[in-house]
Amino acid sequence: MTPPEQSFRAPPGTRDVLAPESARWEALVERFAGLAGRAGYGMVLLPMFEDVGVFARGIGESTDVVSKEMYDFSDKGGRHICLRPEFTASLVRAFVQHRPTTPWKTWYWGPAFRYERPQAGRYRQFHQVGVEAMGSEDPHLDVEVLALAWRFYQALGMSRLRLDVNTLGDGACRPAYREALVAYLAPREGELCEEHRERWRLNPLRVLDCKRPACREATAGAPWQLDHLCEPCAGHWAAVLDGLGALQIPYRVQPRLVRGLDYYTRTTFEVAAEALDAAQDAVGGGGRYDGLSEALGGPPTPGIGFSLGIERILLACDAEGVFAAPGARVAAFVVDLAGGTEALCLVDELRRGGVGADRAFGARSLKAQLRVADRSGAAVALIVGPDELAAGTVTVRRLRGGSGQESVKRGEVVDRVRREVAVEEAG
Ligand code: AMP
DSSP, rough: OOOOOSSOOOTTTTTOOOTHHHHHHHHHHHHHHHHHHHHTOEEEOSSEEHHHHHHHHHHHTTTTHHOOOOOOEEOOOOEEEEEOOOOOHHHHHHHHHOOOSSEEEEEEEEEEEEOOOOOBBOOEEEEEEEEEEEEEHHHHHHHHHHHHHHHHHHTTTTTOEEEEEEEOOOOOOOOOOHHHHHHGGGEEEEEHHHHHHHHHHHHHHHHHOSSHHHHHTTTOOOGGGGGGGOHHHHHHHHHHHHHHHHOOOOOEEEEOOOOSSSOOEEEEEEEEEEOGGGGOOOOEEEETTTTTTHTTTTTTOOOEEEEEEEHHHHHHHHHOOOOOOOOOOOOOEEOOOSTTTHHHHHHHHHTTTTEEEEEEOOOOOHHHHHHHHHTOOSSSSEEEEEHHHHHEEEEEEEEESSEEEEEEEGGGGHHHHHHHHHHHHHO
8 A cells, every 4th residue: 555645633723632631631621520510500511513693693793703713614404504613602502492490500611613823822623611600690690600710720729810800881881881982982093003993893892902002002091881880780890899809809800801702791801821921811701691692582681601711721730830730540550471361350350449450462571561560650560470370469569669569369459459559649
């Protein structure tokens, strides 16, 4: 057979995550599942692709995510499909479809897809963990959701974090604020950055979030939504800040924080990791989306949630030197010098007894098998040779913390390994 002319690589903006790095992913998701589960959130599984309208209508046509970054295509049945660029719109679509009783509190994890320019910390397939809570306007739900995100970062050991919060008002007060902003921006159009000089009327709020110096300067004296809240929104906002204070969660009010998705109302927030480069330092964000259910054809239903980027969280953990990869889960490594089925049976017995066990394959030398045993991270090697087989014993050799080996009766091996691992863990 002629070799292929070209070998394949993972597409730009995607990454293979291999062990042992993947063990950190498992641990991270497990920790998130624990936190969310203990707070009454149930896991949801959603399709990775949806009708393109779910995102176009949900997120907003004028957003970067919808206008530039969607992985959309027509499938073989002629449906216009989109790989999910985020979870919230998809989750609310599921809410509208199934009408679960509220409050409906959910958590999820998985990949999302955006056609962005790949760089460190910015991928085309990235992964998020998140929660969404639908059906209550209570400001303490906002605080609960914010606190869940904050406690999660803390649980990973992260500490160099900045939580920015803002309020975007609602259907009652945002239109008047928007007019005030338009009146402010119109005479300053020429001072805006090139992109916003053209596009600012499509979504004037987005100009406030623009990082380019021209927009920053032009909007220095702009009116803020914060100062134009209706009474219910002002009360809601005050209660959210009060709750964050009561839980001693440090925050900074950032009136420029608009976020890139159009569905947000009232509370919005973003968490930045100070250990990362400013261009990709957002490790999570979220907010209220009280109009999203209606926008997707459902009953008026308030909601709030967040999504956190797993890749960026892990980069930030690396930069802070926290949340190391968990240790090996293999406690014993069986070295087979006897042939036959003895090693097969011993490994099976160990695993059934709840002891992590691995073995070498291919009848290699003692030295070669011990090398693999060392690499496996196991605490002990269990050597099964012809002598052991004849005597009904196994040689237990310690691989860490002082060498040494001894002969143990075959029937006592599983217990012996358990004790050995317990001693090591206690030490
Ligand atoms: P967003 O829905 O844009 O607020 O994104 C929520 C979080 O997902 C961000 O704070 C990032 O941590 C992460 N994220 C968003 N886009 C990307 C991307 N292209 N690559 C890696 N992480 C991302």
